Amino acid sequence: xxxxxxxxxxxxxxxxxxxxxxxxxxxxxxxxxxxxxxxxxxxxxxxxxxxxxxxxxxxxxxxxxxxxxxxxxxxxxxxxxxxxxxxxxxxxxxxxxxxxxxxxxxxxxxxxxxxxxxxxxxxxxxxxxxxxxxxxxxxxxxxxxxxxxxxxxxxxxxxxxxxxxxxxxxxxxxxxxxxxxxxxxxxxxxxxxxxxxxxxxxxxxxxxxxxxxxxxxxxxxxxxxxxxxxxxxxxxxxxxxxxxxxxxxxxxxxxxxxxxxxxxxxxxxxxxxxxxxxxxxxxxxxxxxxxxxxxxxxxxxxxxxxxxxxxxxxxxxxxxxxxxxxxxxxxxxxxxxxxxxxxxxxxxxxxxxxxxxxxxxxxxxxxxxxxxxxxxxxxxxxxxxxxxxxxxxxxxxxxxxxxxxxxxxxxxxxxxxxxxxxxxxxxxxxxxxxxxxxxxxxxxxxxxxxxxxxxxxxxxxxxxxxxxxxxxxxxxxxxxxxxxxxxxxxxxxxxxxxxxxxxxxxxxxxxxxxxxxxxxxxxxxx
DNA sequence: TGACCAAGCGCC
DNA sequence: AAAGGGCGCTTGGTCA
Numbered sequence: 412x413x414x415x416x417x418x419x420x421x422x423x424x425x426x427x428x429x430x431x432x433x434x435x436x437x438x439x440x441x442x443x444x445x446x447x448x449x450x451x452x453x454x455x456x457x458x459x460x461x462x463x464x465x466x467x468x469x470x471x472x473x474x475x476x477x478x479x480x481x482x483x484x485x486x487x488x489x490x491x492x493x494x495x496x497x498x499x500x501x502x503x504x505x506x507x508x509x510x511x512x513x514x515x516x517x518x519x520x521x522x523x524x525x526x527x528x529x530x531x532x533x534x535x536x537x538x539x540x541x542x543x544x545x546x547x548x549x550x551x552x553x554x555x556x557x558x559x560x561x562x563x564x565x566x567x568x569x570x571x572x573x574x575x576x577x578x579x580x581x582x583x584x585x586x587x588x589x590x591x592x593x594x595x596x597x598x599x600x601x602x603x604x605x606x607x608x609x610x611x612x613x614x615x616x617x618x619x620x621x622x623x624x625x626x627x628x629x630x631x632x633x634x635x636x637x638x639x640x641x642x643x644x645x646x647x648x649x650x651x652x653x654x655x656x657x658x659x660x661x662x663x664x665x666x667x668x669x670x671x672x673x674x675x676x677x678x679x680x681x682x683x684x685x686x687x688x689x690x691x692x693x694x695x696x697x698x699x700x701x702x703x704x705x706x707x708x709x710x711x712x713x714x715x716x717x718x719x720x721x722x723x724x725x726x727x728x729x730x731x732x733x734x735x736x737x738x739x740x741x742x743x744x745x746x747x748x749x750x751x752x753x754x755x756x757x758x759x760x761x762x763x764x765x766x767x768x769x770x771x772x773x774x775x776x777x778x779x780x781x782x783x784x785x786x787x788x789x790x791x792x793x794x795x796x797x798x799x800x801x802x803x804x805x806x807x808x809x810x811x812x813x814x815x816x817x818x819x820x821x822x823x824x825x826x827x828x829x830x831x832x833x834x835x836x837x838x839x840x841x842x843x844x845x846x847x848x849x850x851x852x853x854x855x856x857x858x859x860x861x862x863x864x865x866x867x868x869x870x871x872x873x874x875x876x877x878x879x880x881x882x883x884x885x886x887x888x889x890x891x892x893x894x895x896x897x898x899x900x901x902x903x904x905x906x907x908x909x910x911x912x913x914x915x916x917x918x919x920x921x922x923x924x925x926x927x928x929x930x931x932x933x934x935x936x937x
Numbered sequence: 938t939g940a941c942c943a944a945g946c947g948c949c
Numbered sequence: 950a951a952a953g954g955g956c957g958c959t960t961g962g963t964c965a
Contacts, residue, residue, distance in 0.1 A: 777954055
């Protein structure tokens, strides 16, 4: 099955190109031929729709421009957050036509819309390039668009490739922790035993999945609870607590990543989630089903390289404080960020305590106020004034109802109407501070996400055949490759980190260490 | 019955 | 280790 989608190959000068409509029948071959001959930047309405069928046919492309992702970035930058961002909507706006509503979910719709004609794709592209050129920092925004689009390619390829997942080991792990797989609708034996223990401790039946029943049962036992969160339960002295805590932990494994999950998401020894590029306002990815970004650590042991292959796993160390140092241009902080252990390098400034340096940095980036935070923030303000001021400004903007932007120009959502009402009411201070914490974090998290996208884009281009990116989680990547490519892939990872840093920040003294290890099992990566 | 919300917890 | 911002996903519970 070939995508019913118009593709537009664009050479180095996008404005000079013309659309090439293709009949679906020869589309795949045409793409492959052009890709080999000219390596164009493919322009399409939506990468997931256009690229997945190509991947099915074994065709991979090097570069693309995703109209919908770009439109979303542009609309937000232009203060038009929330307007429909599909290529079709963008085309309608250009011509003053009624703008179609956003497709709620491609999988859930019965009728796919007619594909955009090549002329329409070209028009939307030209309009976007004009709008980008008119921005105050067009170069940065172009990089953002390229990185976002490259991310969309990687996401489609990772969904296609899948992360190695041994169902036999997964089943063995579940059986070890929960007991054998139960018949539908039943609890596994060990889970049921824990539920029985909880009931016995109360002296009457209690459903441990029901907050209401638990609160009531504890009340009957003379214990008043505000919530049944595990950290709150841990402070309570009652015989039901221990089995209840075990129950909660295992019940989550069972329901979120148990046998039914594997039935749905694991096929042919691969876990294939659907990634949503730009699915988080800060630019991080989200997933649509499969919970790929919330896989419990205990399950890493079932992620094994194929025979003769290895997993190269790497995560960026202390990415967010390094990003802050580079963005703020804070000389002192940048010097510390030139070291492998940034917090250790900062310790001297915070009474010799590495831990204090960490709290100070985290509090500055996230708006923390607890414990020693305010005292340490005062030190930070004095020692690293530019970094301190950078996040303070972002927080102030948020509190004032203004938007903020990441380094490359991703724009935060504007405040909601509800927030504006709230902020002028009796609880206004609280609402303002909450939004201040959000915008404070947005500039750091958003730029860290951009760095990670740039890393992915570069790494994708450096990987030798047949190595494949198979997993990405905010600041961590996994490559599946033959054993004898391990060294080359590890080198490619650190080279990509260096190039990503230059792409975003030029010649900064800040280092972005990305140490990769080759392992047989994901569980051995840390 | 289905839609929706809240609680709770997994990951970074 | 501490912390807080961001998410997805499941369950129970309520309401129309």
